Amino acid sequence: MSTLKVGLVGWGAIGRIVGTALAGQDVQGAELTCIVDNRPLGEAAPAPQVTFEEAIERCDLIVEAAGQGVVREWGEHVLSSGTDLLVASTGALTDDELAKRLLAAGPGRVYFTGGAVGGLDLLQAVRALGPIEDVRLTTTKLPSTLEQPWMDEELLGRMRSATGPVVVMSGTARDVPVKFPKSTNVAASVALAVGDLDAVRVEVVADPGATLTRHVIEASGEHGSYRFEVAHRPDPGNPATSQVVPYSVLRSVAALAGRSGQIL
Template sequence: MNHRPRKVALIGWGAIGRVVGGALAAGEVPGAELAGIVDNRPLGDAVPAPQLTVEQALAACDLVVEAAGQGVVREWGEAVLASGTDLLVASTGALTDEELAKRLLATGPGRVYFTGGAVGGLDLLQAVRAMGPLGEVTLTTTKLPATLEQPWMDEETLARLRTATAPVEVMSGTARDVPARFPRSTNVAASVALATGDLDAVRVRVVADPAAAHTSHVIEASGPHGSYRFEVRHLPDAANPATSQVVPYAVLRSLAALAGRRGQIL
């Protein structure tokens, strides 16, 4: 039986959006096609689909991919879902706002989906959680200092980052606190918390390392049924070192699942 291809609109034409949009335009995601691109900058003619407003995108597609940051989820998430359009969220850090998360999950008829992005093992943590709560979950994220600089930092903190010659802990807290302070760098913390079901139970450390050729995420979890440790090390994206090269491909994998590709591990 033939299924109508999913018409996809991308919000964001940056490091993630360009890879995802290029693959869609090249027909690399069976069952999905690129209908348009939403971006607040003029993109000219060098894009593989029309540049649209959000309202035009909702009229032209049945799936929106957020690839532009947490602010897009807050501003447009409910409107996308209320229009009957599905939403795939890359910036999972927005979901640390529990009121927003509740509203998105309650809004329809569109459905909201999340991609794991730069980290693995979330499916196993979800399976373990089904057997009972995990007692302790920690995440240590290590990145280049320049990718962790934030507008709220005082001069002393910025100087400590810029002059670091060894790893420096920049912040520690829960998965509720940290993604809000590092909106472009710690979506992984929110993804781990979504998998384990408790924002406050996931302890997060953010480390700046001037020698970090790779971005690393180390997840450790334990509970009555076992203990688990996952470590991933990614090359940062050359155009946007705050994100890892693998993230757009994680989005594409999620898109492939939503488009109904068969024979993949779920």
Template sequence: MTSTLKVGLVGWGAIGRVVGTALAEQGIKGAELACVVDNRPLGEAAPAPQVTFEEAIDRCDLIVEAAGQGVVREWGERVLTSGTDLLVASTGALTDEELAKRLLAAGPGRVYFTGGAVGGLDLLQAVRALGPLDDVRLTTTKLPSTLEQPWMEAELIGRMRAASGPVEVMRGTARDVPVKFPKSTNVAASVALAVGDLDAVRVRVVADPGATLTRHVVEASGEHGAYRFEVAHRPDPGNPATSQVVPYAVLRSLAALAGRSGQIL
């Protein structure tokens, strides 16, 4: 009989609450929620014991990161060297190539990544095996309020707040953009991971006051073909910086790791 996967969840926010509740209600066969890690006292809000990160590593087979890039940077290697596996939702942390190398080299725990709010990554990975993609572009469009950052100049923030239509906020590569928008552009890193080159993915970030749906458009071409994927998601009501679909992408990854990859969630 296959043993049950003991899962530790880091973060009880917009992503963590959905994932944790589904696990606690036995929504993923073969997996159970063993504990929750969060820097806020959760009390009865958590459906499993709230523990320290060190305790979670000792208790669990798999740690699910649902709390931001900082968690991956601070704890990722420690999780993996302990022999516990790690599922990363905040793929933007992997734009730090030194960190990415250390995580991929660490063990005996294994590191996994979830695609989150964008599709087509498996196809891009398959095409990459045929040869390099010459041109990869991502355009992400979100509500202005979800894109405001401390580093922005007052003039740009003023244009975003006063905009009646789309405003380009930043243009760069998948190496640059997730660092500037750590809570809202993990998609750029996910595309780059699939393509295998942070600098090959050119990214535009657009603020649009009419963006009731968060939109990601991926365009890629190379010697073997041309590909275009467009997704439009409802933002999460509790945290508009992330899409409502993201926790369900995490749950699908969990189902695969628990041995139920054919299950539709």
């Protein structure tokens, strides 16, 4: 089997861990070929820094670790060029039109990683039996990681002065990831598993005592009821994401490389 040539987009908290592991050959059957980032990487980068176009030409797989905007701007072009795309920022897929275009594009294939949440494979299996009627996701994070430019002073004041949990937003998996583009990709991942953005009710909670980032998924339907809860340490370099996310990306790359799930 030939080696999977991987281009990494983004050299931030997620990208550095993913890129370092790939460059160290921790994922059998995959190699880091190049890195795309709009900031100078310096001599310490483990692979050449290239333009997006060059990465598409050189690679079999582009790994997005740079945010929803990259998926919107480049996703179709990557796929139409015949290169596969692994999306970490699943929140971009709350845009129905973009999701339809990506799924229809080719000959490259688009893949999504589960990121910071589990149980998605079970929800997909249950969905095959029939509709999942009630799906709820509650995400709890530190207030500082949830502050957004659109928030008014009243909400910001409540978050900053909170001594306990504060509900920041309630909505659907269609609404919430747009408002929190770096913090709520889990909502989109759950919706992709369930197959309906509007069926997933999401509550975002700011809690000054949230030393761990917590996601609770509750789902029920004709065929059963399900509850998944995860609590992760935030990434010290980027508290808006969980430490586990880059390792989820690496497991996805390993699966695409056709190897076992053992990575590190």
